[in-house]
Amino acid sequence: VLPAAVRFGDALAQGRRKTWTPPALGPDDIAVLQYTGGTTGVSKGAVLLHRNLVANILQAEAWYQPALKKIPKGEQIVTVCALPLYHIFG
Numbered sequence: 541v542l543p544a545a546v547r548f549g550d551a552l553a554q555g556r557r558k559t560w561t562p563p564a565l566g567p568d569d570i571a572v573l574q575y576t577g578g579t580t581g582v583s584k585g586a587v588l589l590h591r592n593l594v595a596n597i598l599q600a601e602a603w604y605q606p607a608l609k610k611i612p613k614g615e616q617i618v619t620v621c622a623l624p625l626y627h628i629f630g
Contacts, residue, residue: 567591 572588
């Protein structure tokens with residue numbers, strides 16, 4: 541047993557008694573540490589900032605807009621994407 545360890549249930553109980561305040565976040569704050577072996581197979585963490593994720597969403601929106609305009613209202617959108625079974629998806 542570790543002397544400074546806190547049991548999981550106790551940690552949850554302590555957390556329930558606290559007030560949560562959302563942190564102030566900006567575009568240059570870290571949003572995700574995405575672990576990947578890349579093309580070398582050596583594990584590493586890629587740092588993605590909030591601005592990276594927002595830029596990716598805007599890129600996807602721009603890319604899909606022409607196709608989305610052709611989908612009849614109320615119809616389910618289906619996307620098929622072939623991904624390699626290595627890097628971050630393997």
